[in-house]
Structures are given as structure tokens and as C-alpha cells.
Amino acid sequence: MESFAKNIYKLILKYDIFLKIAINFRSYIYPECKGGYACLAGMAVFMLKWIFAVMLIISAIFGAVEGNMGQVCEAALNSSVEAVDLFLYLLGGMCMWGGLMRVAEKAKLTDILSELFRPFLKHIFKGLDMNGGAFRAICMNITANLLGLGNAATPLGLEAMRRLEQEEHTGDTASRNMIMFVVLNTASITLIPTTAASLRMKFGSAAPMEILPCVLITSACALAAGLISAAALDGMTLGRRKKE
Template sequence: MMNYIWAFIIIVSLIFAVFTGNIPAVSSAMISGAQSAVEIVLGLLGAMCMWNGLMKIAEESRLTGKIAKLISPLIRRIMPDLKPHGEAMNAVCMNITANLLGLGNAATPLGLCAMREIKKECRLTDRANDSMIRFVVMNTSSIQLIPTTAAMLRMRHGAASPFDITPCVWVTSSAALAAGLLMSILLGALKESPGRAARRTNHA
């Protein structure tokens, strides 16, 4: 999908530039945009390494496992069809913890592992069930405790206090996640409503 989006953005820019007469600006923008990407990454390199270093300590000291245990009662409520102490539940909790701490590199493999375990435990073939959908929804919403990327960008642009958005981010992302989960419960209930189920058996 990114192939099309990227090509689309560039082609639209060029076509637009022809009509607005902004061709010189667009051609210099191509180079300056690429250049500023380098500046951003270099500018954030220190903060990025500092952050990853701290997180490595959290990982090695098994803080992540502790947090996973701490959040598991909540996750059990969200995914009631998983065994409370099964492999799937364990992988789910580890993935959610990695996401909370912003360990993007660790979260994806743990998440894939969780998906495989959910599939196995719930004997799914090619259709997702409620627990799996809720798990993916949790991964498509941001549950990161510290909004590092946004804060680093804010630092670059002279924010008085780059991390001051954190409480606001917490409230916003919790509400967003709650809305997503509620919608998944609602849609799941609609699909499995008695009327529908009866109609389906009639068809069969």
C-alpha cells in the first residue's frame, strides 16, 4: 500500500506544481525534504539511544515480566475465551507490556507469537474470533506510556517542556482504546445476535 501512497503523493505534487507554477519550489523541496529527514534522525539519535538503553535495563531486570503479570487480570477480562494461564495469555501480556514501554522492536515478534497461540488455542482456521480481534485492536491503538517520538520532535522545535503532552496523551489514548474495544464488542454482538444465528442455520 505504501508503494501507491508514496507514488501518489509525489505525482500529485508534480501535477499540482505544473498548474500553480511552483515547479522550482517543488524541485528544491525534494532535496530539502530528504535532507531534513537526515537532520531529524541525527537530531533524535541521542534521545533514541538513551531511551533504548534505559528500556534494555527494564528488559534485563525482568521488569517487563513483572508488569506483564500486573496487567494480566485486566487482559483476562478483555479476552475471556483465552485460558487464564495459557501460552496465548502469556504472549498477549508480554506484547501489551512491550507496547506500554514503547519497545517497538520487541512488541512485534511477541505480538506475532501471541497471534499464533490464540489461533492454536481457539482452533481458528482462517477467521478471527473476538479475542483475536480485540488483541489486534489493542495493537492498532497506542498504549505507549511515554510518547517518545512526539516528545522528541517537540524538543527539536523548541517546546518549553517536550513531555508536557504526556497526561493529555494518556487520557486520549485510553479513551480511544476503550472506544475501539467497545465497538468491537458491539459489532461482535450484532453479528452473533440470535436472529442472525437462526438465519444462518436456516440457510445451512
């Protein structure tokens, strides 16, 4: 079982190949990108380009073969209207939470909460100066994420990455703490699933917020899995680099 898991991880690590392909498309998609892994964004854009085109082409072919052309045509004309409808529905909620969270930010709620997380985060980020700028930015970023403060979390996260780079002298290879931090951010840790709840309400859910306990448990498990695998793979990928 253990070797099976290891093999799967090796397979995922080969994902690097796709990233390298994406680098080649970087200049095409992201002319201003000078290096680093901004090409990850290039990759997402690259994948979306193909997903988008292939879906539309397959729809036309499939519709013709299956004789569903009427519905496909209707979908082509109607979906954009539905998209705007969906967007308008979400707009109010997004602005409401954006406004509320700005008040929370100005009331220094993020500072207070980030103090509470320090003892916990100390165990995740090892070998980091607890009073340093990087650790402070990490605490603030995680708090902002928890509160759903997307607009505030990203600049704080970028600040944390920049300071990690300075404090750990990383060069061109990501450090253990950097990986931990990015994994923490890619596993969503928002406390209140506002977008999901608003959409549930739009489509007539009897209890839009009933998913809250499930969301919290799922987030916690996903986060734990991400962090444990990041810690476990740390030695493995370092070894791999040394062999090269």
C-alpha cells in the first residue's frame, strides 16, 4: 500500500513536465512574465484555452451525431444570459461581504486573530524567526483568508513570500516553509462559504447554510492532507534534486 502511494506521488511529481511545457508557452500567454512560476498561471490559461475550444467543438459534433442540435443551439444562445443572471445574483453578496470584511480589517480584527494563531503556526513553519517579518505576514495572511478577505489576503501573501525569500535565501528552489505556505493557501481555509451559500439560495435551497459543518470538516481534512504530504515529500524531492 505504501509503495502504491509512493508511485502515485512519483506520477504526480512528473506533473513537472506539464509545467515545463507551460513555460514554453509563457512568452505567448504572458509576455510580461520574466521567469519564475508565473507560468503556472500561463499553464492554467493554457489548459483553459484547450478546455474551452475542445468543449465547444465537441458540442457541435456530438449535437449533430446525437441529433441534439436544437438543444445545443438553444444553449449557445441562452447560456450567456444565464451567466449574467448568475453574476447579478452573486454581485450583491460579494459586495456585502467585501464591505463587511473591510470593516473587520479596519477594526484590527485580523491583528487580534493572527496573535491567536501564532502558537499553532509555529509548528508548521519550522526554523523561521518567530518575530520576523515573514512569520508576521504569514499569520496575517492566514487570518485574512479565514475571514474571507480575498482582497487583503493576496497582498499579505505576496509580502510573506518575498520575506521568506529574503530570510531563507532560497535562490531558485522553493524552501520547505514556502511550500507549506503555498499549500496552506491553495487549500481554502475560509470560515464562511458565502458564494456557495448565495448560489444555493438562488436555486431554492431550504437551508443554504446547512453545508457549514461539512465545509469546515472538509477544509480541515484537505488542509491536513496537504500539509502532511508537503512535510512527507520534503525529503523526497530534495533527494531527487540532489541526484540530478
